[in-house]
Amino acid sequence: MAVPHQQQHQFPLPQILTHPSSSPALLITQGAEGRLYKTTHLFPDRPCALKYRPSKPYRHPILDARLTKARIAAEAKVLERCWREGVPVPAVYAMDAANGWLMMEWIEGVPVRQAINEYLGSGESQEGQEEAEELGDLMRRIGRVVGALHKTGVVHGDLTTSNMMLRRQEGEQKGVLGGEVVLIDFGLAMQSMSDEDRAVDLYVLERAFASTHPRAEKLFGMILEEYGKSFKKATSVLTKLEDVRMRGRKRSMLG
Numbered sequence: 001m002a003v004p005h006q007q008q009h010q011f012p013l014p015q016i017l018t019h020p021s022s023s024p025a026l027l028i029t030q031g032a033e034g035r036l037y038k039t040t041h042l043f044p045d046r047p048c049a050l051k052y053r054p055s056k057p058y059r060h061p062i063l064d065a066r067l068t069k070a071r072i073a074a075e076a077k078v079l080e081r082c083w084r085e086g087v088p089v090p091a092v093y094a095m096d097a098a099n100g101w102l103m104m105e106w107i108e109g110v111p112v113r114q115a116i117n118e119y120l121g122s123g124e125s126q127e128g129q130e131e132a133e134e135l136g137d138l139m140r141r142i143g144r145v146v147g148a149l150h151k152t153g154v155v156h157g158d159l160t161t162s163n164m165m166l167r168r169q170e171g172e173q174k175g176v177l178g179g180e181v182v183l184i185d186f187g188l189a190m191q192s193m194s195d196e197d198r199a200v201d202l203y204v205l206e207r208a209f210a211s212t213h214p215r216a217e218k219l220f221g222m223i224l225e226e227y228g229k230s231f232k233k234a235t236s237v238l239t240k241l242e243d244v245r246m247r248g249r250k251r252s253m254l255g
């Protein structure tokens with residue numbers, strides 16, 4: 001599907017996407033910081049995700065260029081580290097930090113958020129044992145992936161069920177909650193081994209979970225249970241999480 005003419009006009013394409021390709025680039029999202037395109041500019045038969053951070057006209061040009069370059073380079077570095085260590089993330093194919101773009105593997109599938117909502121709203125979800133089992137299995141897979149991420153020394157910075165995809169190959173029959181959990185959007189990620197940073201990452205996910213999937217909230221404990229088994233220091237992170245929750249509660253009581 002082509003990018004509607006209006007969109008093209010509204011957002012001039014980054015230069016890399018002005019070269020001819022097997023199909024036109026598709027604008028997927030336009031966030032505060034950047035844009036995400038689906039493109040075949042690198043390989044004609046393999047779609048890629050291109051993250052583009054355009055320059056900000058309101059920022060000083062030298063500062064702007066430095067910030068953009070540093071952010072793209074930092075995101076690529078973290079993704080490469082995860083990928084090397086076997087954490088499921090999109091592979092980095094190419095980047096041009098100075099021009100503000102990062103080309104990575106396109107993850108075919110649906111965001112976990114959408115899958116859970118579809119599941120809870122569909123006939124596949126039945127109150128009781130079966131629901132607990134299928135959702136529980138997904139929770140454990142999420143716990144394992146977040147554990148693997150933290151074990152490599154990376155914290156995500158924005159863990160939500162929208163930033164996790166369920167990877168599905170074409171024609172695969174795995175049910176609504178099937179597929180490999182792949183983490184995306186490392187725009188706020190950083191390298192850290194601290195219990196505090198890791199606990200805050202879990203807390204952000206817990207809060208996001210509670211607000212987007214109230215019916216599945218009781219299953220969140222399974223994420224933590226599996227996380228707790230995934231690396232040596234995980235138990236001290238879970239203890240730290242208690243403190244982080246307490247601070248969160250105090251803050252919300254104070255308004």
Ligand SMILES: Nc1ncnc2c1ncn2[C@@H]1O[C@H](COP(=O)(O)OP(=O)(O)OP(=O)(O)O)[C@@H](O)[C@H]1O
Pocket residue numbers: 028029030031032033034035036049051090104105106107108111162163184185186187188
């Ligand atoms: N590698 C990918 N494969 C498939 N879809 C992706 C991929 N990366 C991102 N997406 C889709 O594009 C959306 C936006 O991507 P992303 O969250 O990375 O951008 P952003 O929110 O603009 O980034 P940032 O938070 O760093 O400013 C995601 O929610 C997801 O639906």
